[in-house]
Amino acid sequence: MSSSERGKRQKQRKVLLMGRSGAGKSSMRSIIFSNYVAKDVRRLGATVDVEHSNIKFMGNLMLNLWDCGGQDAFVESYLTNQRSHVFTSVAVLIFVFDISSSEPAADLLSFASTIRALHEFSPNSKVFVLFHKMDLIPSVEQKTTVFRDRAAEVRNTCEAEGFVPGQVDFSATSIWDQSLYRAWTQVIYFLVPNAATIEAMLQKLADILDAKELFLYERTTCLIVTHVSRGPENPYPDRFERLSSILKSHKHSMAKHTGVMASEVSFAEMQIKTGAFMFFITRLTENTNIAVVMPSNEGAFNVARINVQLARKEFAHLDIVEKKGKEVQRVPKEDLEALSD
């Protein structure tokens, strides 16, 4: 193995996306990473073997996503002859359950054998369990009970296989609303290696700008990497997944209007000014945009825009420090486009 390859491997964070066939894995991957919209996913076929995608986030986070086709024959092979190949050096397993599945018992069995293999090769990995297609359950009460019951069941299985409670997280998701972004934002936040450093820098910037909130998001996925807030608490705790979803839709909308691919669309700046607050979004680093929310004051707003431009250098510096001594591995753009036409 050449040194650059080793460098690459160290920076990459391996994420397994697993679950039985038809659970919705490729659907969510295509929406988050390949600019699909929810109604496009009907065009997807069953995944054959494993499909890889790479995506670079802030600093040294390179996500290496393995979308593992869930048909029984493939799963059988992951668990046997490919066992160590698949389950070695896993940072995160995202396991997707179809909440409307007609074979819940078989789903749970498949989950149990998957995490057994995971525990064997990557005992310190984190597991995110997604109960998916929640849109198919009509009432809020039913959603709550179903989620609670299924989570209890899966939690028991995890403990039986040797995972401690803090290692496993549960989310209810659907491609039809922002719950998908909520779940994936949690995954990203868990994976960002230098979150504390970035947060400290953002905090400093927020103080200088006297901003109410700053958040940083990756441009392709619109997933929010991290945020800092100042002042009174915002009454919308779900605002970040909502913002991801709003920004992603806006991107699709601009793409449709201008006739270019969604991955090519990016604005230089978006501003919103009202009597209650002022807001702008602009580029911060190679892969991320920053959004600034501040009190309504035209002068302060203009100063803030300049200060963010100046801060770019510092954040770029953060990227470079991370890369020092290692060869920078670029993700070919085609990787993200491969699925989108």
Add this chain to the structure above:
Amino acid sequence: APNPLPPMRRKANPRFVFMGMRRCGKSSVQKVVVQKLPPADSLYLEPTYKVEHATMHGSFLHFESAEIPTQLPVLSPSYDHASIFSNIGAVIWIIDSQDEYFSSISELLRTAVFLAKNYPSINLDVFIHKTDGLSEEYKYDTFREVRQRVQDELSDVGYGHRSISYYQTSIFDHSIFEAMSKVVQKLLPQLPSLETLLTKLCATCRIQKAYLFDTVSKIYIATDASPTLLKDYEVCSDYVDVIVDIKQLYGWQEQVGAPSTSPPQQQEQQEEDEQRQNSSDAGLIGESIVTYDKTGDGYMFAREVNDSLSLICIMGKGSSVEKRVLIDYNVDVFVDAVVKIFQV
């Protein structure tokens, strides 16, 4: 019985009824357009057996609409049809284009003749509906066939002069809102002056396309005289969403008596929030701009006329940031003129 409204409001507020055969999509359209039901939820709608009224809250236009269940014999002489038709501006007839539509056409003809005889001032608009998932060719053929048959048969019975407008619609895309916009515009006496103002604004500021939106309903009440494309409407309508959504997330104000820390999920709560947010806007009229990468050209521009009316523009080439002063000045002039027209 429908609430009788004081005469002033009746004149100013567009009122219409939805009619059509069973399962053609009347409830879905009314709920999606007027009550903001997510389109996918229309799958769970129950059949309607009595006249259902709907009012748009917080909107500039205060639309009022009603759904007439198919089995209600509203055209029969014994029925008190005045209770349905006496104050409305338009009848919207919905035809399910994915279903057999000949019976719908004959009912539509009966209704058209009835209206021509009894309520000649009411507009008749036909939605050729559920066009999602149909091929362009099929859509176009169906559209032509329906229009041709209705016009031919109306001529045969001596009502060929009556003008009916036709639209292709689906609740799963923007087409339903574009069609509703055109239905509503025909009921607005202010339309010609608004169009003139918008056309002038576009010419002076190199704006490619400008819409005056009813912010809450996302129905546009006027646009400039240049050709109207669905894709321009779409991008502007989506942009309204972006602004409204972000305003909701950050436009809240600290309240005396502690803000609720749980996410407001109930509709009522959301309305309350909107009001709270609107009242705080007094100081500055909201505006928003999106600029392109590289060129620095403006892409989209939005400016609130008041709490419920917004100007949304797609900028043309060369509408760069340096021209902002010119744009701001002319938009101010425009906004003043609109305010005068409506005396808002």
